[in-house]
Structure formats: C-alpha cells, structure tokens
Amino acid sequence: xxxxxxxxxxxxxxxxxxxxxxxxxxxxxxxxxxxxxxxxxxxxxxxxxxxxxxxxxxxxxxxxxxxx
Numbered sequence: 001x002x003x004x005x006x007x008x009x010x011x012x013x014x015x016x017x018x019x020x021x022x023x024x025x026x027x028x029x030x031x032x033x034x035x036x037x038x039x040x041x042x043x044x045x046x047x048x049x050x051x052x053x054x055x056x057x058x059x060x061x062x063x064x065x066x067x068x
Contacts, residue, residue: 013040 014033017040021032 017033017036018029020036021027021029025032025035027035
C-alpha cells in the first residue's frame, strides 16, 4: 500500500466517524472520533481473536517471506 492510499483511508475513516458522531452520538468532535476509534479497535481485536489460526498463519507467511 502506498503512503497516499494509507493517508486517504485514514482521512475517510476519520470523516466517517465524525459523521457518525454528528448524527448519533452528538459529542464534541474530538471525543466522538476517540470513541469511534476505541470501538473500532475493540472490534478489530475481537475479530482477530475469532479468526482461525490457519488464516492468520497464511497471511503472516505471505506478508513476510523467510529468505534463506
């Protein structure tokens, strides 16, 4: 992934979390973004917990091949 793509993904996620805050939570902007970031981090950690080990092992081996 290029740095430009990563920056655009972060910007889109921040805008989406601010929109969710504006419509549903109605908190201050910085607090709402922090709350949605916390919730999304917890969901990511939970999804990693329930992912089968074989999928995680395959992704790890494909991302970082061992050179001998």
